[in-house]
Amino acid sequence: MTETASSLIHPGWFAAIAILLWATSLLPEYLTALLFFAAVAVFRAAPPDVLFSGFQSEAFWLVLGGFVIGSAIRKVGLADRIAGKLAGRLTGSWLRMVAGVIAITYALAFVMPSNMGRIALLMPIIMALADRAGLAQGSPGRNALALAVGFGTYQLSASILPANVPNLIMTGAAERAYNVQFDYMSYLLLHAPVLGILKGLVLIGCLVWMFPASPRPIEDRAETTGLSAAEWRLSIILLVTLAFWMTDTLHGIRPAWVGLVSACLCLLPRIGFLNGEEFAAGVNVRTCIYLGGILGLAAVVAWSGLGSAIGDLIIPHLPLDPARPAADFASMIGLASLLNFVVTANGVPAVFTPLASSLAAHTGLTLPTVLMSQVFAYATPLLPYQAAPIVVAAGMARVPTGATVKMCLTVALISFVLLGPLYLLWFRLLNWIG
Known part of the structure; x- marks a missing residue:
């Protein structure tokens, strides 16, 4: 990148326009x-290896493998x-079906x-459950x-330490920068x-209210035929894949590469199940490009x-006062939420965590409390592009972007207004805030 180009065209302008369009x-x-x-490529606002790094990320290949599987x-x-x-347990009412999922x-x-x-x-x-319940495309x-x-998988998993990429980035950065460690329990x-139980109830309420439906009753009939040879092969592949995913900390093979190997097995002649045309039809290229754009x-x-x-x-303009820890805690969540607009959920802990020491020095909060405050923010995206798993889920099912945006905004509004104060209260009850 030339000095002239770098001074005239900052990549932030392109990022801002992309965020606005999304x-x-x-x-x-x-x-x-x-x-x-x-x-960005034409104006050389960033190196190609940075711009297109999303296509080299584990998330991208895990999504591609997921489409194949x-x-x-x-x-x-x-x-x-x-x-x-599942039908007999999840059907009976629309509320029961949504809550079950x-x-x-x-x-x-x-x-x-x-x-x-x-x-x-x-x-x-x-x-497939939706098909049985008569819920058409x-x-x-x-x-x-x-x-x-999508929302249940991403937002609720923020409450479980190893189940969410931003969690791992945050804990890894905190350990490297401050030697602060958080245990599972x-x-x-x-x-x-x-962020787990109450947020789950919010998701259920929003989905039932915003997307009313009358699924037809599904008979809990017993299967009259056994598994076919293809079902047996795929079941074995899925069980082995799941076992490797669950034990990644033991063998060290990242979930993305496990998923990619499974996808290759599904495409192999004789062993697999999909031909070239079915592969092309099954992989949602639009979502893959979108994900690559978000990560890039x-x-x-x-x-x-x-x-x-x-x-x-922003820090000098935040209303930070050591005598008002509750207001400081709200400011931490607000700052992390603002960063979420710019760097998306995976980037929030990478940017916020290095600022935590300075933030703690200007507030009445301890360093661990400042670090933990960001979890609420990146677990509550205001727009879909901020959380890649939500984008992927909507893309796999071809959910209109408008519906996903409305769901994001509604859940975020309820979360910040209702769950935010409860989050603060819970931190106080556990003596994380004075």
């Missing part, structure tokens, strides 16, 4: 991502079979570390179930009551130093 849906999300790539689950009929097993997403987060992996596993099953009910998978006790934008912002600059610019 927020307003003036252009299709994939087109905005392509325009962002083109503009999901297509295979649907093709061989395994999704419909599992949906049939939310509960499944939260329960699975305790045993499976990857948001993208959980979405890839659950989405074809829940969509594009209907409010079907959109609601897809969003239940204390983290769960601090966040699960509000976060990388460009981090490379340019824009996130840290924004934080340094």
